[in-house]
Amino acid sequence: MRSNTTTSDTSREEDRKKETSSSISTPDSRFNQTLRNVQGLLKGRSFPGKVLITQRSDLLAGSTLRSPNERSFSDSDTGISEQMDGAVEDEVQNRRKPDTSTIVNKLKSSTSNTENASKEVQKSIMGARATDSARLMKFAKELSGSTVILEKLRELAWSGVPLYLRPNVWRLLLGYAPPNSDRREGVLRRKRLEYLDCVAQYYDIPDAERTDEEISMLRQIAVDCPRTVPDVSFFQQVEVQKSLERILCTWAIRHPASGYVQGINDLVTPFLVVFLSEYLQGSVDNWSVLDLPPEKISNIESDCYWCLSKLLDGMQDHYTFAQPGIQRLVFKLKELVRRIDEPVSRHMEDQGLEFLQFAFRWFNCLLIREIPFNLVTRLWDTYLAEGDALPDFLVYIFASFLLTWSDELxxxxxxELVMFLQHLPTQTWTHHELEMVLSRAYMWHTMFNSCPSHLAS
Structure with missing residues (x-):
């Protein structure tokens, strides 16, 4: 009898050890499992839903995690279910609190639970068109008040802005248009007149009144404008290039610390397309600025100028001498890639490829030259929603972008690496690929940004 009891106790002890051993996983395996869980939930969807990321979902089943800036995922075109939205609405008000708690639904580590969650997500997408109106109503509610609450607007805009609302939302996110609706029209009128004065003072003058540096800069701008987004015929129109030239020249002379730097010409193009969309319909390739009166063109140029100024105010050292801001972010990108995907990092190092050789252009032009132009404005919804945190978040977006081709690299x-990274195969990309890049960036930002020691050697 004693022997049987001993044998039973020993068996239970061995089972307990096996269970304990199976519950232990390395950080890399937990990270990979998290990524697989996220990708499992997103599989088959055009746009990512709101997803909670935890490193140990089995141990943290009763707890939740919030992103540092409380961003949430939803679809700018197809929307998400009201049930998924409701999970975070109550938490939005607390986003400034340092001790964060919940964003969204929990990920279970077991395969069966992941499959069930995936099915539930797919069910919510089946009624996507029904949720379009709900999402638009949220934007309408935020924009119709006497004062726009910018944090709530950022929360909505991060996941994409409806096309016809984008001009107003971008002006607000950049701080060009004031949140107070009573002041908005007057401020825009004043800033547009101020832009006309600047053009008259800095652009519409003879070369005899310019310095040698300004003349040289103007020549470089005149060379770069025809090269701007060459695969979109709209930007080859002479009138469009003259608008670009006026904006860039006026900005460069008024910002002598940096002046004009090649690449800034690309940064004007999303603003130009968005603000023109208020007046021109249909495909960008069919637009002609000749269809607009001079007053409208002047207003559009002014909006582009001031929004470009607001954007670059948050990243001035990206375009000063030697561009130290970009160099700093390229170094952070290298460290992040090493932590996330060591085989890729090690292979690139073994081949002698420096991140500056390809990533410098990414930061300089904010990926405008790397993806189809029709996806740029959607990407910039997220950029502008980030506000002052944009430079640091770019590191996570670009890491996600690079590691899209982890196996190929x-x-x-x-x-071959140099040629591949200079001519990335993104020509056929749709919103699906872009949203996956943003999904991974969001996940890695949540996991690493608040724990910088995780990126240490």
């Missing part, structure tokens, strides 16, 4: 030698 590990098969290439130095020359």
């Amino acid at each position: 590990q098969k290439l030698d130095f020359q």
Whole structure:
């Protein structure tokens, strides 16, 4: 009898050890499981839903995690279910609190639970068109008040802004248009007149009144404008290039600390397309600014100028001498990629490829040259929603962008890596691929940004 009891106790002890052993996982395996869980939930969807990321979902089943800036995922075109929205609405008000708690639904580590969650997400997408109106109503509610609460607007805009609301939302997010609706019209009128004065003072003058540096800068701008977004015929119109030239020249002379730097010409193009969309319909390729009266063109140029100024105010050292801001972010990108995907990082280092050789252009032009232009404004919804935090978040977006081709990169030698990264195969990308990039960036930002020691050697 004693022997049987001993044997039973021993068996239970062995089972307990096996269970304990199976519950222990390395940080890398937990990270990979998290990524697989997220991708499992997003599989088959055009746009990511709101997802909670935890490193140990089995141990943290009763707890939740919030992102540092409380961003949430939803679809700018198809929307998300009201049930998913409701999970975070009560938490939005607390986003400034340092001790964060919940964003969204929990991920379970088991395969069966992940499959069930995926099915539930897919069910919510089946009624996507029904939720379009709900999402638009949220934007309408935020924009119709006497004072726009910018934090709530950022929360909505991060996941994409409806096309016809984008001009007003961008002006608000950048601080160009004031949140107070009573002041908005007057401020815009004043700033547009101020832009006309600047053009008259800095652009519409003879070369005899310019310095040699200004003349040289003007020549460079005149060379770069025809090269701007060359695959979109709209930007090849002479009138469009003259608008770009006026905006860039006026900005550069009024910002002598940096002056004009190649790449800034690309940064004007999303603003130009968005503010023109208030007056021109249909495909960008069919637009003609000749269809607009001079007053409208002047207003559009003014909005582009001031929004460009607001954007660059938050990243001035990206375009000063030697561009130290970009160099700093490229170094952070290298460290982040090393932590997330060591095989890729090690392979690139073994091949002697420096991140500056390809990532410098990414930061300089904010990926405008790397993805189809029709996706740029959606990407910039997220950029502008980030506000002052944009430079640091760019590191996570670009890491996600690079590691889209993790497997391919590990098969290439130095020359092939350079050619591949300079001509990335994004020509056929749709919103699906872009949203996946943003999903991973959001996940890694949540996991690493508040724990910088995780990126230490």
